[in-house]
Amino acid sequence: MSTFPIVIIGAGPAGIATAIEAINRGYKSEDIVIIERFGEVAYMISSKYPDEKPILANYKGRMAACIGDMCITDMTKKEFFDYLNEVITKYKLKIEFHQQVTQITKLRNGQFNVATKEDTYTCDVVFVAIGNMAAPRNLGVPIDPKISDKIHYDIQNIKAEQRCVLVVGGGDSSAEYTKILTERGHSVVLSYRGSSFTRMIEQNAKNTQSLVDEKKIHYLSESLIERIDAKDSSSVVYFKDEKYPPLIVSVVVVALGTERPTNYLNTLGISTKTETGEFFSESSMKGLFFVGDLASGKSGGSINFAFNSGVKAVSEACDMHLDCPLPAYRKAG
Ligand SMILES: Cc1cc2nc3c(=O)[nH]c(=O)nc-3n(C[C@H](O)[C@H](O)[C@H](O)COP(=O)(O)OP(=O)(O)OC[C@H]3O[C@@H](n4cnc5c(N)ncnc54)[C@H](O)[C@@H]3O)c2cc1C
Structure with a gap:
């Protein structure tokens, strides 16, 4: 059993940006653990984007107005991974690879237990950043x-x-x-x-x-x-x-888009019934936040949206559940 103030599930753009923002709010890298199901960061982008694909900053026409430290411009897949890895090294992020969360339990004292097959993490807040890409929409017709x-x-x-x-x-x-x-x-x-x-x-x-x-x-x-x-x-x-x-x-x-992994979230013990609208962050389980694609509502996410949602979710968590050592970072000007 390990104890951290902050547990983040998923080492994609949203999970990484959430960790960086928590560090900007005064937490140390040792206070934060990121649990990643696969063996590399942003595994969904790594495994699903063709190598030739240009990564677009204004994906689906969404303007890329970044509110935190993390931001992309139009770039290649290689440049994107160089950028992510540079940030991870600079901030010394602790990522536990090859771990899949099996249960999240809210304890009587308000903390959470996040269980994987390998370990159980006790924490004050949980950020769920597993994205939608593992659940592609299927054709819905008979296939031999x-x-x-x-x-x-x-x-x-x-x-x-x-x-x-x-x-x-x-x-x-x-x-x-x-x-x-x-x-x-x-x-x-x-x-x-x-x-x-x-x-x-x-x-x-x-x-x-x-x-x-x-x-x-x-x-x-x-x-x-x-x-x-x-x-x-x-x-x-x-x-x-x-x-x-x-x-x-x-x-x-x-190529019909992706769906929210509702079944998996429900298996973990997270109710998804109360989510409505275009954007949501804190779940009905107080202290558990959705970030990235999971917080993007009907219009769908993007990488810069995922970065921004990490900043917003940490801000909400600092206001409501955490004793964040530093005030919100403001960009000069
Ligand atoms: C084909 C395609 C092209 C796209 N092109 C662009 C583009 O050009 N520009 C752009 O801005 N956006 C693009 N997007 C959208 C963008 O990829 C997503 O909005 C963004 O990656 C969401 O980030 P995220 O961190 O929420 O989720 P993800 O990027 O999906 O990251 C989730 C992370 O969580 C991990 N994970 C999953 N399940 C678990 C689990 N159970 N336990 C622990 N870890 C888990 C995954 O392995 C992954 O590392 C594209 C999407 C698709 C499908």
């Missing part, structure tokens, strides 16, 4: 189990020999996947239930429309998938509208 390994939710494991790829979705991820896969030499079909690319940021909509106009991709506008069957080692995709005949592809990439 024989080809379940041909259904992907990112493009990290698409092999060069898997020539024909169906990308499903109409948002920024589908635009980026379509562009990158085409550049990698795949033959890409894009299926979207809408007709025009209004859910993408301007640049992605322009790129996708150019690929359609130049006939570099095949675009199935207003198409709804009915089911996916197996045929030898390929997938046969059936559409609801007869104007689209069955399509044989090597793999399907589902």
Whole structure:
């Protein structure tokens, strides 16, 4: 059993920014532990973003007005990880890798016990920063189990020999996947239930429309998938509208966004029933805060939003539950 004033679950952008802000408010790095399920920081970004993907500061058109120390501008994936690692080293953050939280219990004295299989941490406040990316939205149609390994939710494991790829979705991820896969030499079909690319940021909509106009991709506008069957080692995709005949592809990439990991949060003992609106931070369990994607409400998160939410959540925690040694940091000017 270990005791820390502050436990942060998840070492992604939100978890790291929360730790930095707590240090800016006077805590020492030894007062804070970050519990990370996988073996590296920001594992979801590391494992789900294609290496060629540009990291956009104003993702989904959200303006990047950073309120704390952490902030990104448009950059490459490598530059992003160099930045995170530099900050982690500078602030000597303590991160426990390969630990998954199994239970969070509020104690009678107001503290929490955060249990993993390996250890139990007692603390005054908990920041939950596990993001939404581990829970991609699925197609919700019957899929032959024989080809379940041909259904992907990112493009990290698409092999060069898997020539024909169906990308499903109409948002920024589908635009980026379509562009990158085409550049990698795949033959890409894009299926979207809408007709025009209004859910993408301007640049992605322009790129996708150019690929359609130049006939570099095949675009199935207003198409709804009915089911996916197996045929030898390929997938046969059936559409609801007869104007689209069955399509044989090597793999399907589902890019329909992510969902809140409500089941997992409930398993931990965290109720998610009272959350409403565009932004929320403290959960119904007083002293337990959501940060990053988990606090982003309906409009969804971004990296700079995650950084900012860490600052806001620490500020709320200092006001209500912690005896923070220093006042809130104010940027000069
Ligand atoms: C395809 C795609 C492209 C995107 N592109 C951009 C972009 O260009 N620019 C931008 O600003 N945003 C982009 N986003 C959104 C951005 O990635 C997220 O909003 C941001 O990463 C959220 O940060 P977070 O810290 O809340 O969660 P995450 O980045 O998901 O980090 C969560 C961390 O918690 C860990 N974790 C998960 N479960 C557990 C658990 N049970 N116990 C312990 N640790 C756990 C994870 O391994 C991870 O390290 C994109 C998202 C997607 C899906």
